[in-house]
Amino acid sequence: MNEVVKLSEKDLDEFYHLYLYAFNNQDSEERRAFFDNRYKHSQAYGIHHRNKLSSGMLSIPFQINFHGVTYKMNGIGDVMSYPEFGGHGAITDLMRQAFADMRDDGVSLSYLAPFSYDFYRRFGYEEVFDRAIYQIKNTDLPRVKLSEERGTFIRLPLADAIALIDEVYENNEQSRNGGVKRDPWWWNYLCLKHPQWQVGVYLEDDKNASGYVIYEPSGDTFKIQELMYTNQLSYQYLQRFICQHESMFAKFEYANGDPKGYPDVMANPDTVDVRIRPYMMARIIDLQKFVADYPFMQKVKTVRLAVKDELIPQNNGIWRLKVNVNGINFEKLSNNEQNMADIHLNVQNLTKAFMGYRQLDYLKRTGAITGSLDSIHNLGNALHSESPMLWDYF
DSSP: OOOEEEEOGGGHHHHHHHHHHHTTOOOOHHHHHHHHHHHHTSEEEEEEETTEEEEEEEEEEEEEEETTEEEEEEEEEEEEEOGGGTTSSHHHHHHHHHHHHHHHTTOOEEEEOOSOHHHHHTTTOEEOOEEEEEEEEGGGOOOOOOSSOOSEEEEEEHHHHHHHHHHHHHHOGGGSEEEEOOOHHHHHHHHHHOTTOEEEEEETTSSSEEEEEEEEEETTEEEEEEEEESSHHHHHHHHHHHHTTTTTOSEEEEEESSTTOOGGGSSSGGGEEEEEEEOOEEEESOHHHHHHTOOOSSOEEEEEEEEEOSSOGGGOEEEEEEEETTEEEEEEEESOTTSOOSEEEEHHHHHHHHTTSSOHHHHHHTTSSEEOHHHHHHHHTTSOOSOOOOOOOO
């Protein structure tokens, strides 16, 4: 077993050089600026061999909004080792320590961007976030007519736009299906990492924003990073602004955090190519806390869940859940998940179901979980089924 230590600011340079080597990145002032910003707002972990850092990882504290409930979530990033130290269980040891510290800090969830989905499933993570990638030629863009002319449209660098658009993002329903609540430091990090990002902002009353689009030019492609609007007029103004670039770019691309795909908004839906792509993963860190705070949609008759979690033993076992007018009652009955229960599932499929990525009856039909149909419908009808959405990356 490797000894995992918490790193501090004095370890930043060594951690940064491991990061450059492990991900084959080139050093630059811009890269160092955003890296330092992220490191200083994270808990860094490391493993040493002969007094030199050989493996490392960041655990980045965030809060997320899940249908009105604020959960603490830690994003995992920069999971890395020098190649000569790979294959010795370093990542497992780093993860175990990070999970233990998250639980001590009252963290309910963790997200990460995988290099391999199969690899991170070993640590209890599961695909939860997808993206819909839209691509369309400039010659197929629609002609946008405004229902009325009102307000002002302005174009700004991201750093200058934050004060206007932060509230639009925070209050938008698309940021409330598991999206990150963006603290000022994270907005600043986005500016440092993406200096090329620009923002078009619609001010409906010439002062307050009611919609925005974050975009960047990339060769002959106009790439949309984020699109948020509050009503039909802001949607129309944003559409028109995007389409006004048709003479400057041959292609337009939008990576949408809403994974459903809506080609039907076009007069000719077959002119837009829509691909659903896997994005990021999630896992439940503290099952008891997560379920106790969960925004159930209706009552749940008493149901026993057999949960298997190989990395966090506190989650493992038989749990009894009941939701009624008196609130949520969720308690552990046994540490042995093999005992009798109404539904048997691992922490990955539990995360999928509770976050709305897959419904319990679908998981039952595909053999991912087992249990009685009555119990599955009893619990499944109380869970949110809207697709989780994530607009950030770490």
